[in-house]
Amino acid sequence: MTRQQFRRPPTAQEAVLVELRRAIISGELRPGEQVLQDALAERFGVSRVPLREALKILEGEGQVIYRPHRGYFVAELDIDDLREVYRIRDLLESEAVRVAVPQIAAEEIAALAEALEVVEHASACGDLPMMAEANRRFHFGLIEAARMPRLSRLVRVLWDATDVYRSLYYSDGSHREVVHNEHRAVLEAVRLGDADRAVTLLLAHRERAVSALERVLPPR
Amino acid sequence: MTRQQFRRPPTAQEAVLVELRRAIISGELRPGEQVLQDALAERFGVSRVPLREALKILEGEGQVIYRPHRGYFVAELDIDDLREVYRIRDLLESEAVRVAVPQIAAEEIAALAEALEVVEHASACGDLPMMAEANRRFHFGLIEAARMPRLSRLVRVLWDATDVYRSLYYSDGSHREVVHNEHRAVLEAVRLGDADRAVTLLLAHRERAVSALERVLPPR
DNA sequence: CAAGTGGAGATTGTATCCAATTGACCTCAG
DNA sequence: CTGAGGTCAATTGGATACAATCTCCACTTG
Numbered sequence: 001m002t003r004q005q006f007r008r009p010p011t012a013q014e015a016v017l018v019e020l021r022r023a024i025i026s027g028e029l030r031p032g033e034q035v036l037q038d039a040l041a042e043r044f045g046v047s048r049v050p051l052r053e054a055l056k057i058l059e060g061e062g063q064v065i066y067r068p069h070r071g072y073f074v075a076e077l078d079i080d081d082l083r084e085v086y087r088i089r090d091l092l093e094s095e096a097v098r099v100a101v102p103q104i105a106a107e108e109i110a111a112l113a114e115a116l117e118v119v120e121h122a123s124a125c126g127d128l129p130m131m132a133e134a135n136r137r138f139h140f141g142l143i144e145a146a147r148m149p150r151l152s153r154l155v156r157v158l159w160d161a162t163d164v165y166r167s168l169y170y171s172d173g174s175h176r177e178v179v180h181n182e183h184r185a186v187l188e189a190v191r192l193g194d195a196d197r198a199v200t201l202l203l204a205h206r207e208r209a210v211s212a213l214e215r216v217l218p219p220r
Numbered sequence: 221m222t223r224q225q226f227r228r229p230p231t232a233q234e235a236v237l238v239e240l241r242r243a244i245i246s247g248e249l250r251p252g253e254q255v256l257q258d259a260l261a262e263r264f265g266v267s268r269v270p271l272r273e274a275l276k277i278l279e280g281e282g283q284v285i286y287r288p289h290r291g292y293f294v295a296e297l298d299i300d301d302l303r304e305v306y307r308i309r310d311l312l313e314s315e316a317v318r319v320a321v322p323q324i325a326a327e328e329i330a331a332l333a334e335a336l337e338v339v340e341h342a343s344a345c346g347d348l349p350m351m352a353e354a355n356r357r358f359h360f361g362l363i364e365a366a367r368m369p370r371l372s373r374l375v376r377v378l379w380d381a382t383d384v385y386r387s388l389y390y391s392d393g394s395h396r397e398v399v400h401n402e403h404r405a406v407l408e409a410v411r412l413g414d415a416d417r418a419v420t421l422l423l424a425h426r427e428r429a430v431s432a433l434e435r436v437l438p439p440r
Numbered sequence: 441c442a443a444g445t446g447g448a449g450a451t452t453g454t455a456t457c458c459a460a461t462t463g464a465c466c467t468c469a470g
Numbered sequence: 471c472t473g474a475g476g477t478c479a480a481t482t483g484g485a486t487a488c489a490a491t492c493t494c495c496a497c498t499t500g
Contacts, residue, residue: 046485087315091312288461
């Protein structure tokens, strides 16, 4: 029997956490909106207790804002926040790549290549959720090769905080074309063991995204 | 009436969170130890509900590890973890200082100087808790002058994660002497607007601490 | 009309109670 | 002796009930 791993969340709070993330990314819960606990708990078929525990995790990640006795509110990210997040990502991801490239294993590089194929295929099919998932696999496959778990975790939180904007960026087909080329160049640099080049390419990769978003977003 | 600000935590979970942090820093809750909810809740005079919500925050900060159906355990930080935290701090705090120095206000610099005086006075008196508090005021006064709230928050979590080791380092009087000189040099560089020099001094400041700790800690 | 006051209703915060899960120990077949 | 299975106490997970707090708005008062 091929080790089928049940991935069912063992507790309600974890299941709720997954659903909450989905709801925020999908825009079902809109920025600034109050999270009405009774209503949401009922919708998820649980009581408020596990919902509140899940919200505490999201609070720690900055996805919701907690105001005592007022409740939880979906965080709003303006363009300045976005720039700050991307600046921090530059610092952390650059370090990760510099550490990762010299020590990355062949199988890990193969996994990156596979992820990129899925990204391009999903993009061509217009399957944006699958593309987003494979895109994460690519980027985090590289980052995690640095074997710095805390750093990976921080970067993951930063990605989560800006998921909404990322899907906005990727919803444009011409952006996706540019990104595919950038990805391939990064993979090539990783293959050659050229960490500096990979870092530079990724900096440009992020800068392109954030400046495109600046043109789209409310200028405050 | 001089605006006396009540600083009482408005909710039990926040009060418990403060107490939990204290218990972890003080070593009352030891690394690896399970947090027994019934016992702790009773000690704090609250039910398990607010305690669990406070634990969720600490989980998000990596101060405790959550294992479903098993409970919360105080995180253990080995020397590799410590090095990783310090490396991330190097990246984030260097950025903060580079941004902060060119735009820091005169009153903010004055606050830094004041904090340093308290650090040295408390150190001379052997009042380590007060020294730790003032030391934070100094470092975060500088970091927050960068006006990058997310970055400040990340750095704060990293500090919290290594609080135990910091007090260990500062418990040695000769270390404290070195640190005072380093602090004064940093302040001088900030006054002169020499961001690069401040960054370099702070890198050395951290490196001195972490390598001293490496000599003290179990070498795995 | 401005500013303050006092509920009513909505919402959050927490205590209590019970169900579910775990882990240690015991039993017993092989 | 060894390991599979069973039992039970300890502990965590979650539902419910109620207390505390906030928000809104009509009302008063100057």
